Amino acid sequence: MAERRVFDVVVIGGGPAGENAAAYAVAGGGRTAALVERELVGGECSYWACMPSKALLWPGEVLAQARAMPGVRGLVDGRPLDVSAVLARRDAFTNGHDDSGQVDWARSAGIEVIRGHGRLVGDRTVEVDRPGGALELHAREAVVLATGSAATVPPVAGLAEALPWTSRDVTNLHEVPERVLVLGGGVVACESATWLLALGVRELTMVVRGASLLARSEPWAGERVVERLRELGARILFETELGSVRREAPGASGEGWVHGGPATVSLGTATDAETVTVDEIVVAAGRRPGTADLGLESVGLTRGRALDTDDHLAVAGVAGGWLYAVGDVNGRAALTHMGKYQGRVCGDVIAARAAGRALDGPRYTASADRTQTPQVVFTDPQVGSVGLTEQQARANGLAVESVSVDIAVAGSALHNDGYRGRAQLVLDGATDTVVGATFVGPDIAELVHAATVAVVGRVPLERLWHAVPSYPTMSEVWLRLLEARRG
């Protein structure tokens, strides 16, 4: 018979969302939480996504900026990145896939880490498959599902058999293939094309089903990324589908190593067909929520789909309000910071319910992950945004006004010679507030949070006049935007 243990809260999935839900649920209360993790505590973000990808992107960005700076340019011009040093720094950020630091943090937060695959087997009950034998966990208060998502491989003839790279390989690459095909035009495709080119890929072809890159961003933002990727040497094929793939000697050589011989890929548009030969294929065609083997049927839910939640992050359709879902698995906003935000809200809700407190106040309701989500895409140029695009604002029935200006202030000119960037605010004319913002350019990442504060705080524009940007910083673009609005 399986060993049985009882906790106040059981969280399945130790990524950023699950970690936060567990920590907030038991913070300061002397209550107990189990965090069930089948791979590494820290999840996809720490080892196969955000951290390694950004560690691979920054050196290319620094080199590009150095090349644009008199006095520095001569030191670096014509010199490539030191690939082995870049990969070593990436490995330092992923701690060589050793999660002991994160396990120590969990312990210090009063959370017990249980290694194994968890699945629901009934009301408030989780079964864990683990090397030492099955374990049954009972939650007195709540179970939180935080099982994330995994890359999908589209059903193209020969693609799965060719063992293409997914985001796990391209973020953990150990060798740089000469010729690469990237499938997809979303965030993973654009960011990975950027670092692959910086690391020295000789031929890079992006195969994009739609007509643009970063289709969820403002159209002009995606166009700037297309322009620059082409300048850097990418070949970008829009409205193109993969027909079939044939690969010589595919082999499971390990994560981040080239998975076999050259692959011959047939491509087609509505009017044309061609064949390309590449050394590796990177599939960046989206993700599916981690609900496949989670025992959802045992509580009357359906597997395979994102879990529908209310704004307390409780899963819809489960009586008793004991089951929650946070992070990628609920499909609300597949970003680390939004998963962590949901984890905080969910943890606070569980703690308040346990203490019999009313869920009064915004602290207990997730709202920012619907129309106020910020994101920075670390391409060259970076694309940073928050809230609604102009098109989304119109679709939401707002009285939309939009202002845009080049980022051409003293701060950007000082940042580097020939600085090129643009900023746009989407305004709701009825309330005179900002509902969306997009910044595109080198190093705009840190401009986004000011916009997030304006959007979430619903700060009227006439008040924003008094938020004076420091001179000479790039934030002065805010002043230019307000002036452009005033006319």
Ligand SMILES: Cc1cc2nc3c(=O)[nH]c(=O)nc-3n(C[C@H](O)[C@H](O)[C@H](O)COP(=O)(O)OP(=O)(O)OC[C@H]3O[C@@H](n4cnc5c(N)ncnc54)[C@H](O)[C@@H]3O)c2cc1C
């Ligand atoms: C290449 C790439 C780059 C990205 N870059 C960024 C970025 O820069 N910024 C950003 O905000 N977002 C980024 N993202 C998105 C970000 O990685 C995810 O939104 C984030 O990891 C989701 O966190 P999570 O906790 O929901 O899930 P995950 O991080 O996926 O963690 C889920 C955990 O649950 C575990 N698990 C799953 N099922 C079970 C089970 N049955 N039993 C036990 N354990 C289980 C998994 O092993 C995993 O550790 C990126 C994604 C990719 C692919």
Ligand SMILES: NC(=O)c1ccc[n+]([C@@H]2O[C@H](COP(=O)([O-])OP(=O)(O)OC[C@H]3O[C@@H](n4cnc5c(N)ncnc54)[C@H](O)[C@@H]3O)[C@@H](O)[C@H]2O)c1
């Ligand atoms: N910097 C960041 O914030 C960052 C970085 C990477 C990933 N992420 C997040 O991770 C998530 C996953 O990113 P992603 O790029 O994998 O997904 P995505 O949904 O952003 O893009 C998927 C791309 O694949 C294409 N596609 C889908 N199915 C296809 C098919 N059958 N054939 C060909 N193309 C197909 C889509 O048209 C799209 O271009 C996103 O939510 C993203 O925001 C964030």
